[in-house]
Each structure stands twice: as C-alpha cells, then as structure tokens.
Amino acid sequence: MPNNAPTEAGVAYTRAVVQIGADSRNRRRVRAEERIVRGFLFVCALLGVVTTFAIVFILFTESLGFFEHVSVWEFLTGTVWTPTFANKAFGVLPLVTGTLLTSLIALALAGPVGLLTAVYLSEYASPRVRRVVKPILEVLAGIPTVVYGYFALTFLTPLLQRFIPALEGFNALSAGLVMGIMILPTIASLSEDALYAVPNSLRYASLALGATRFQTVWGVVVPAAMSGVSAAFLLGVSRAVGETMIVAVAAGQQPNFTFNPLRAVETMTAYIVRITMGDTPHGSVEYRTIFAVGLLLFLMTLALNLASELVRRRYKGARV
Amino acid sequence: MIQVASTPQWRARERRREQLFQLVGALIVLFALTTLAVLLTKILLDGFARLNPEFFSSFPSRRAENAGILPALVGSAYLLLLTAAIAIPIGVGAAVYLEEFARRNWFTRLIEINITNLAGVPSVIYGLLGLQVFVRTLMMDRSLIAGACTMALLALPVIITAAREGLRTVPKSLRDGSLALGATQWQTVRYTVLPVAIPSILTGVILSLSRVVGETAPLLVIGAVVFISRLPDSPASPFTVLPVQIYNWTTRPQHAFQENAAAGIIVLLVLLLTMNALAIYLRNRYQKRLPI
Numbered sequence: 001m002p003n004n005a006p007t008e009a010g011v012a013y014t015r016a017v018v019q020i021g022a023d024s025r026n027r028r029r030v031r032a033e034e035r036i037v038r039g040f041l042f043v044c045a046l047l048g049v050v051t052t053f054a055i056v057f058i059l060f061t062e063s064l065g066f067f068e069h070v071s072v073w074e075f076l077t078g079t080v081w082t083p084t085f086a087n088k089a090f091g092v093l094p095l096v097t098g099t100l101l102t103s104l105i106a107l108a109l110a111g112p113v114g115l116l117t118a119v120y121l122s123e124y125a126s127p128r129v130r131r132v133v134k135p136i137l138e139v140l141a142g143i144p145t146v147v148y149g150y151f152a153l154t155f156l157t158p159l160l161q162r163f164i165p166a167l168e169g170f171n172a173l174s175a176g177l178v179m180g181i182m183i184l185p186t187i188a189s190l191s192e193d194a195l196y197a198v199p200n201s202l203r204y205a206s207l208a209l210g211a212t213r214f215q216t217v218w219g220v221v222v223p224a225a226m227s228g229v230s231a232a233f234l235l236g237v238s239r240a241v242g243e244t245m246i247v248a249v250a251a252g253q254q255p256n257f258t259f260n261p262l263r264a265v266e267t268m269t270a271y272i273v274r275i276t277m278g279d280t281p282h283g284s285v286e287y288r289t290i291f292a293v294g295l296l297l298f299l300m301t302l303a304l305n306l307a308s309e310l311v312r313r314r315y316k317g318a319r320v
Numbered sequence: 321m322i323q324v325a326s327t328p329q330w331r332a333r334e335r336r337r338e339q340l341f342q343l344v345g346a347l348i349v350l351f352a353l354t355t356l357a358v359l360l361t362k363i364l365l366d367g368f369a370r371l372n373p374e375f376f377s378s379f380p381s382r383r384a385e386n387a388g389i390l391p392a393l394v395g396s397a398y399l400l401l402l403t404a405a406i407a408i409p410i411g412v413g414a415a416v417y418l419e420e421f422a423r424r425n426w427f428t429r430l431i432e433i434n435i436t437n438l439a440g441v442p443s444v445i446y447g448l449l450g451l452q453v454f455v456r457t458l459m460m461d462r463s464l465i466a467g468a469c470t471m472a473l474l475a476l477p478v479i480i481t482a483a484r485e486g487l488r489t490v491p492k493s494l495r496d497g498s499l500a501l502g503a504t505q506w507q508t509v510r511y512t513v514l515p516v517a518i519p520s521i522l523t524g525v526i527l528s529l530s531r532v533v534g535e536t537a538p539l540l541v542i543g544a545v546v547f548i549s550r551l552p553d554s555p556a557s558p559f560t561v562l563p564v565q566i567y568n569w570t571t572r573p574q575h576a577f578q579e580n581a582a583a584g585i586i587v588l589l590v591l592l593l594t595m596n597a598l599a600i601y602l603r604n605r606y607q608k609r610l611p612i
Contacts, residue, residue, distance in 0.1 A: 038421060146585075
C-alpha cells in the first residue's frame with residue numbers, strides 16, 4: 001500500500017472536520033439540524049406516553065358505551081356471563097374467577113419452584129450448574145405461549161386424565177400448570193436478583209455466629225430479600241393474568257362460575273380473543289363487552305405491576 | 321429463628337437438612353430439564369413426519385394432509401420486516417433521546433415510568449388498541465400494515481430498554497472527546513456514539529423482535545385471517561402468521577391438524593433459534609472488536 005493512501009482514520013477525520021467546519025453558514029445549518037433531530041427524537045420518546053393515553057382513552061370511551069346499557073354494579077357482581085346468547089347476562093365474575101383460578105394454579109407451581117430455584121442458584125449451585133440451568137430457564141422464557149398452549153392441550157391434559165378421570169378435556173388445571181412453567185423463569189430470575197442483592201456481610205455474620213448454611217439461607221438471606229421476592233411473585237401473577245394463548249387453547253371457552261380446577265373455564269383474555277374472532281356485529285353491546293373486560297384486565301395488571309414496583313422500592317430503600 | 325446448639329444429634333440433623341436441600345436443588349434442575357426435553361420431544365414426535373417440501377409450499381386446506389404453511393411463513397417474514405422498519409427507528413430514537421439528550425427532570429421521569437408500565441400491559445390489550453386505532457379509525461382494515469403498527473407499539477418498550485442498554489456500553493470518554501473537538505451533541509451521537517453502540521443495540525433489538533415473531537394474541541384480536549388463498553403482495557393485503565396458523569390447527573378437533581400444528585411449531589422454533597443465534601453472533605463479534 002503506498003504511503004500516502006488515505007487511511008480509514010484519515011477519511012473519518014477529514015469528514016469530521018468538514019462536518020464540524022467552523023464557517024458561520026455551516027454553523028447555522030448545523031444548529032438547525034440539531035434542533036430538528038432533537039425534536040424528532042423527542043417525539044419518538046413521547047410516543048410511549050401517547051400509547052398509554054390511547055389505551056386508556058379507548059378502553060374508557062368504548063366501555064362507557066357499554067355501561068350505558070349495563071350498570072357497573074351488575075357487571076361487577078353478576079355471576080352469569082352470556083353476552084352472546086339470546087338471554088343476555090353481563091356478570092363478569094365468571095371471567096374473573098377463571099382468570100384468578102388459572103393464575104393462582106400457575107403461582108402455586110411457579111412460586112415455590114421459582115423461589116427454590118433462585119435460592120439454589122444463588123446460594124448453593126456451583127458455577128457449572130448455573131451455566132446449565134440459566135440457559136434452560138432462558139429458553140423456557142423464550143418459547144411462544146401458543147406452543148405452551150399446544151403442550152397443555154395435547155400432552156398435559158391427557159397425561160393428567162390418566163390420574164384424574166374427572167378432568168375435562170379443557171380445564172383450568174393443566175392450563176394453570178403450564179402457565180406456571182411459563183412464569184417460572186420470571187419469578188426465578190427476579191428472586192435470584194433479590195437474593196443476590198443481599199450483602200455478604202449478613203451471611204458472614206450469621207455463619208460467624210455458628211449458624212449452618214441452611215439456617216443462614218432460610219433465617220437470614222431469604223427474609224432479607226423478602227420484598228424483592230414478593231415483587232417477583234406479584235409480577236409473575238400479573239404475567240399470568242394477562243396471558244392469553246395458553247388459556248385460550250387449553251382452559252376452554254366456557255365462562256363457568258367455578259373454582260373447580262378440573263372444569264373448563266374462560267379467562268378475560270380468552271373471552272376477548274373469542275369475541276374478536278367471531279362474527280359479533282361491531283358496535284353492538286355484546287361487542288363493546290370486550291372493551292369493558294379489557295378495561296378491567298388493564299386495571300388488574302396495572303395494580304399488580306404497581307404493587308410489585310412499590311414492594312421492590314421499599315426493599316431498595318432498606319438495603320443494609 | 322436461629323438456635324445454636326452443638327450436640328452431635330443436632331449436627332447430624334443439620335447435615336441431613338443440608339443434604340436434603342442439595343437434593344431439592346438437583347430435583348429442580350431435573351424438573352426444568354425434563355420439562356424442556358418433554359416439550360421438545362413431544363413436538364418433534366408429533367410434527368416431524370409432516371415436514372416435507374409440500375408442507376412449506378402449500379396453502380391452508382380443509383384436508384389436513386394437503387395443508388401447508390406457505391402464507392403463514394411469508395406473512396411472518398413480512399410482518400417481522402415491517403414491524404422492524406417501524407419500531408427500530410422510533411425505538412432507537414427514543415433511546416437516544418433519553419440517554420443522550422434528555423434533562424433529568426420530572427417529564428423525563430414520566431416518560432421512563434410510562435415505558436416501564438407499557439412493558440407490563442398484556443399483549444391482548446395492544447390488540448384492542450390496534451383494532452380501534454389502526455383497523456377502524458385509520459381504516460387500515462385487517463391488513464399487514466395494521467398488524468405491523470400494532471406489533472411495533474407492543475415491541476417499543478422492550479426495544480427502547482434494549483437500545484438504552486446498548487448506548488450505556490459506550491464510555492463517556494468518547495463523548496467527551498467528540499464534544500471537546502467542537503462537535504455538537506447530535507454530531508457526537510451520529511459519528512461517535514452510534515457507530516460504537518450499534519452492534520450491542522442490534523443484539524438487544526433482535527432479541528426483542530424475536531418475541532414479535534411468537535406473539536399471537538394481538539394479531540388474533542386485530543383479525544389476522546387464517547384462510548388466505550393469495551400471498552400478501554402489499555402492506556394493505558390480508559395476512560396470517562405462523563402462531564395464528566398454529567393456534568388455528570391446535571384448536572381443531574381432528575388429530576391430523578394437531579400434527580400440522582406441531583410441524584408449524586417446529587418451523588416457528590427454528591426461526592426463533594435462528595434469530596437468537598444471530599443476536600449471539602453479533603454480541604460475540606462486538607465483544608471481540610471493542611475499540612477502546
């Protein structure tokens with residue numbers, strides 16, 4: 001290569017000099033460009049706020065149209081949900097119990113298993129074990145929910161039916177359990193972060209007092225991380241409440257007012273999908289139900305997320 | 321809580337507890353491993369036989385053995401490209417604003433809190449938003465572009481967070497050097513920060529977009545159709561995507577359709593794996609040639 005060939009750095013330097021060039025005409029142009037770009041970037045950042053407003057606005061205005069026909073009280077306390085039947089009833093409780101039932105089953109699996117996984121990974125496991133388990137959890141977290149739905153319907157339900165003959169073909173139990181597997185990585189990794197944040201001085205103090213590792217972990221470390229762990233659980237439940245495909249595929253689409261995990265239930269999310277996929281006429285009261293149900297769902301997940309955030313903040317403040 | 325005693329029985333009990341927990345840990349590892357293995361095995365067993373060339377080149381059909389995933393595969397690819405074209409500039413733009421330009425005041429805090437909260441909104445709600453805004457108000461109908469706009473809104477919070485993390489990997493000294501030479505803030509971002517940050521931004525963005533590929537609920541809500549007889553040829557065409565096709569086949573009572581669903585799942589998982597591998601490749605490449 002000849003010595004005077006332009007080097008990459010030289011070209012970049014020249015370009016920069018040209019760009020930054022100090023004559024005043026150029027400066028005015030640069031300043032204008034700066035303002036325009038800044039404005040554009042600001043608008044990008046603002047889009048998130050706009051989205052939130054749009055969500056709230058749409059859910060509220062469309063729900064208002066619904067609540068002109070059905071009182072809020074009837075909606076929130078009724079136990080029969082048959083908006084598409086000739087004999088219409090608009091009591092949302094069956095959808096709420098369906099959502100709570102599947103979410104609680106998911107938490108019953110993912111809560112204990114997630115916490116134990118976190119404790120094991122953060123306090124016991126060798127680096128080699130961590131290197132195996134963490135990617136597995138990441139893969140589990142990356143599997144699309146419709147795949148979990150397929151798994152629940154075609155594998156877990158037939159398997160469970162061998163042991164529980166009364167189990168219906170669509171049921172809350174296997175949908176809930178598979179949802180538990182879905183939220184397990186969330187709960188495990190957030191709980192692990194919380195355990196990890198507990199300062200080592202606490203562990204050493206406990207061990208120095210003669211406590212065993214088991215006593216240190218369960219008597220000192222886990223209690224110290226409790227608010228972080230609770231935040232993880234709340235976020236996991238919020239995920240489960242908002243999850244759609246697993247329940248739409250495997251829990252059935254019958255709004256039964258029941259807490260029996262062996263029966264088919266319909267969640268709020270699955271209902272929204274069923275109505276939007278059907279041929280319910282746009283603008284009718286039964287069509288507007290999806291926005292009322294959507295509003296309730298939005299408020300429930302928002303409350304859970306905020307609670308999780310508040311609990312987590314408290315724990316950040318209380319760091320030793 | 322902690323009783324300390326040092327009798328031999330006590331020590332033996334503690335040792336047993338310790339061993340018990342080691343066992344519990346091993347069982348948990350086994351549980352995670354088994355779940356994943358069973359899931360993948362079940363899907364491979366169900367679907368592998370259906371993976372023949374016709375399956376990739378056929379349209380959906382009433383007869384399970386003639387049905388294929390061509391429109392779903394093409395639809396997923398188009399949707400991914402369109403979503404990326406919309407969401408990446410906006411997401412990276414928002415991230416650049418928040419990291420490089422924004423002053424630390426209450427309004428910036430509001431934007432940040434808002435993005436965190438948007439990430440927690442159930443995806444089906446985004447479907448309702450897309451249905452009302454894009455499909456009805458903007459009259460995009462049940463088209464590819466309506467789907468892409470909806471998915472872009474859904475992906476934005478994740479993309480912004482990923483891009484911000486990418487920007488944070490750029491050392492402050494580079495910015496200071498550029499500013500000291502008289503470059504404006506935008507020139508600093510454009511010629512110094514972004515070139516260094518782009519590989520790690522891309523890694524995060526690809527991972528966020530791989531979630532778009534697997535997302536089903538919002539597209540069902542805005543009305544991705546299942547039976548389409550023509551491939552989408554413009555952003556205004558009706559469309560279907562892999563997860564929607566899988567959902568449709570899964571919910572049919574006939575067993576033959578569930579085999580199709582499993583085969584579709586294999587294709588979807590391979591697609592996701594490819595995207596993740598690409599992200600990991602970019603990350604490794606970037607780590608090697610970190611210039612500073």
